[in-house]
Amino acid sequence: MSLARHPLAQSQKSQRLDHQRHDFRFLQIAGVGLFLALPFIFASLGLTSAPYILDLLSMIGLYALLALSLNVILGMAGLFHMGHAAFFAVGAYVTANLNLTYGWSIMATLPVAAVASGFMALLVAFPVIHLRGDYLLIVTIGIVEIVKIALTNDIFGWTGGPNGLIGVSRPVIFGYRVVKPHDFFYLIWLMVGISTLLFHWLENSRFGRALKYIKEDTVAAEGMGVNTTAYKLMAFVIGAAWAGMAGTIFASKMRAISPESFTFGESVIMFTIVILGGSGHQKGVILGAFLVMGLPELFRQFQDTRLLVYGAALVAMMIFRPQGLWPPKPRLYRLPAPYDQKYPGEEKLKDGDRSC
């Protein structure tokens, strides 16, 4: 993030801070580069567990994608939504049906899954969008339960009942068939990357600001001219559409889907990732996905106690760092001329590390 600053007003302290900022950014880019090179590193080392690790990283990526989509609703707009697995399910089942019954290719079902999930979100959220906080939470839990029961009961004959749907094809992208763990690794993390960029733009726009105002104080936002109902609904629709696309990838990665994959428990995991990582901060949310999905795998040998430790860690988190591990910072603007000369963002630098 760049700052408007008068060259003469630059104190030594601010220069140092600016310098650190760049180092940090370099580390982040290097980290991402190293991460994307992992399949090659594993191959050159001849690691036998490489497929397992890449598969785990793909799963983490999928949850990161889901959590990023939930972040639009929960993190940006501050709407307590604990039924995200319902929209994930709609996407997965739409893709599976179009693929199995009508022979659509997976990538062609992607936009349909997004539209279907988004439309479903519009339908279910419309009557309840005015509810606040915990009331909305309870309703969204109801939504995910209803969807799961509908799936189990083979609604409209589309869902295959408790056994689900089996035999979904692999995605084919420009003639390349995505099959191997490293294929999915790249496909999923590419989607995470694109989503992060798009959501970053969304966040730093009139739309993103409106969601921020709603999160801070809905009454004041409405009083300042923000159509709060419409913006809350849009946040729901966008988040759900993205979850639907994650459902498409999930269906073709697993090749078989069943109602067990879309339970309330899954919704809670997505909710936890967002809150734990840093509600409203995308990097924090991705970090949350690594911790929530990765750590339990890492400590698999402590099978008996890991859930206990996991629960205790969550409780400790909420007591000592309720804003999440990596919360967002206040947005910085580059002021237009002539204000960039008159009002350097000195103050901001001093407060730069304060959480929002």
Place this chain on the structure above:
Amino acid sequence: MLILSLSSVTKTFGGLVAVAGVSLGVERGQIAGLIGPNGAGKTTIFNLITGSIRPDDGHIFFSGRSLAGLKPHSVVALGVARTFQTIRLFPRLTVLDNVLSGCHCRLVSGVVAALLRLPSQRLEEKLVLKRAMAELEFVGLAERWSAEAGSLSYGDQRRLEIARALATEPKLLILDEPAGGMNERETANLMDLVGQIRDRDITIMLIEHDMGFVMRVCHRVFVMENGSLIAEGAPLEIQTNPRVIEAYLGRQDD
């Protein structure tokens, strides 16, 4: 020309009649004051005008248009902006972000424009920053643009609320106790500011308990007691009106 008119507006909360058949009109370009003892129904009147609550009976017209059934954000879009009695800024957002919230209703970029970073959206973002900074300069808070709103002094928070309301480009600005909690110097500055806002051809309606402030600033004063309008007129008339004196000080032979 009347910019705002209320005709026999009534609002009850359960058994309590908060506003009982109030009719009043505000001329364009005026600074109108609404005074009265605590619980007289002044803030309820403001909430009715801005659409936060709906009247049980009666009509509210703004620039000849009925406000019936409009939500607050639509009323703002028509040109009515407000500040709150208890400051309602977004305390954890920056000063600039707070003012940008007022600009929201005059912008057009939507979700698609943001996701695709259309040139029109980027141009609009550039222009809106100028607009917001100009409003901050107007109230004298420009150099604090990057501070957290909650960290400002009480008087500055009040000024920021006014800047945020002005950013909505209102024709009528409603101020609920703007001098509340201000010291004498801040109040004097506020008087200048109110005059400058009025010079921008913005009609002002305000609630205020500081009588010196009301009498010096307002062109016309409305007095409420127990949900009813008991007097209206120029400040001098109001000061000598026996009913007003009675409402504030009690009856002489009591």
